[in-house]
Amino acid sequence: MSYAPAASLAQTLVRREILDLHAYHVPDSAGYVKLDAMENPYSIPPELRDEIAMAVASAPINRYPDPGAASLKEKIRSATGLPQRMDVLLGNGSDELIQLLALALNKPGATLLSVEPSFVMYKMIAAFTGMRYVGVPLISNSGAADFSLDLPATLAAIAREQPALVFLAYPNNPTGNLFSADAVKRIIEAAPGLVVVDEAYYAFASDSFIPYLASYPNLLVMRTFSKLGMAGLRLGFLAGSAAWLEQLEKLRLPYNVGVLPQLVAEKLLDHHDVLLRQAEQLKQERAKLYRQLEAVAGVQVYSSEANFLLFRVANATAVFDGLKQRGVLIKNLSGGHPMLRDCLRVTVGTAEEGAKFMAALQDTLNQFA
Numbered sequence: 585m586s587y588a589p590a591a592s593l594a595q596t597l598v599r600r601e602i603l604d605l606h607a608y609h610v611p612d613s614a615g616y617v618k619l620d621a622m623e624n625p626y627s628i629p630p631e632l633r634d635e636i637a638m639a640v641a642s643a644p645i646n647r648y649p650d651p652g653a654a655s656l657k658e659k660i661r662s663a664t665g666l667p668q669r670m671d672v673l674l675g676n677g678s679d680e681l682i683q684l685l686a687l688a689l690n691k692p693g694a695t696l697l698s699v700e701p702s703f704v705m706y707k708m709i710a711a712f713t714g715m716r717y718v719g720v721p722l723i724s725n726s727g728a729a730d731f732s733l734d735l736p737a738t739l740a741a742i743a744r745e746q747p748a749l750v751f752l753a754y755p756n757n758p759t760g761n762l763f764s765a766d767a768v769k770r771i772i773e774a775a776p777g778l779v780v781v782d783e784a785y786y787a788f789a790s791d792s793f794i795p796y797l798a799s800y801p802n803l804l805v806m807r808t809f810s811k812l813g814m815a816g817l818r819l820g821f822l823a824g825s826a827a828w829l830e831q832l833e834k835l836r837l838p839y840n841v842g843v844l845p846q847l848v849a850e851k852l853l854d855h856h857d858v859l860l861r862q863a864e865q866l867k868q869e870r871a872k873l874y875r876q877l878e879a880v881a882g883v884q885v886y887s888s889e890a891n892f893l894l895f896r897v898a899n900a901t902a903v904f905d906g907l908k909q910r911g912v913l914i915k916n917l918s919g920g921h922p923m924l925r926d927c928l929r930v931t932v933g934t935a936e937e938g939a940k941f942m943a944a945l946q947d948t949l950n951q952f953a
């Protein structure tokens with residue numbers, strides 16, 4: 585028996601929507617000042633490092649992890665001040681939780697709604713799971729209102745599309761702004777389905793929806809520890825009422841968070857204050873970087889409550905390439921959503937990384953002048 589070449593077999597057998605997708609591209613960052621992925625640049629204090637090393641040395645890696653992760657959940661509860669009645673569901677990063685939610689709510693014809701531009705995984709995961717997707721444009725090019733929620737358009741889309749699932753990133757990625765809390769509440773109140781407020785950047789933001797969990801039966805809050813210094817661990821969680829989470833729990837693969845991530849995250853959460861102090865430092869670096877970018881001719885920078893800044897230049901791809909040639913890797917958003925034409929996103933790093941970025945940017949822009 586002879587086999588068709590793998591490529592043609594795959595073309596025949598794989599679902600059309602998957603064939604049409606582009607894989608999420610992660611560039612090779614070795615050797616660069618890495619300011620492309622919102623990672624925390626600081627290392628952890630040596631004593632804490634030693635404590636983690638000791639715990640890892642005796643970790644029972646021959647055993648499956650604790651599927652309920654009771655001890656880690658308790659630490660998450662106390663570190664994030666969750667109301668006692670609220671439950672926690674753990675994910676292998678919050679990306680996995682987005683996928684779980686889509687899998688659970690994707691009845692035939694069900695819709696996932698978000699705003700645009702926002703976190704690309706909402707749309708991608710809708711495609712993975714075959715869920716209908718609707719994106720409502722944010723307000724653009726109106727100075728101070730840039731990238732804020734278009735509340736009338738969003739409410740109209742909710743009334744029209746009746747989405748089973750709504751995602752709002754609070755603060756939003758890649759724009760960095762925090763939507764109006766009142767507008768988000770209006771959306772939660774109008775939505776016939778579940779609204780997930782994605783607080784990936786909670787440590788850098790001035791507001792949260794966790795206090796409103798008890799007020800809205802259709803609200804869940806999603807967080808991740810990735811942006812706070814644990815990107816490599818892959819740990820996110822959903823907080824909300826048990827009635828929702830026990831349904832999602834059935835879909836969660838039993839051992840989605842391994843022994844080592846559970847153990848290391850517990851140690852780090854015992855020192856949540858250390859991480860939050862690092863976040864405070866990054867907020868100061870963010871303010872400094874904002875002022876510096878604001879002062880550069882030809883750069884329009886947007887205000888941010890996250891650990892990155894969005895900015896617009898005359899030719900984003902040329903500036904991105906110029907920075908890269910000078911050893912600095914950021915994110916080029918041009919070519920994605922039309923509202924992000926000539927936009928770049930830089931992660932807030934250490935003072936030294938910020939200085940290297942600014943020097944490389946000045947040098948690149950001078951080259952065009």
Ligand SMILES: *Cc1c(COP(=O)(O)O)cnc(C)c1O
Nearest residue numbers: 677678679703753757784808810
């Ligand atoms: C980074 C990010 C996530 C995903 O985080 P992981 O936990 O690393 O999967 C989710 N939502 C938003 C808005 C993000 O920016």
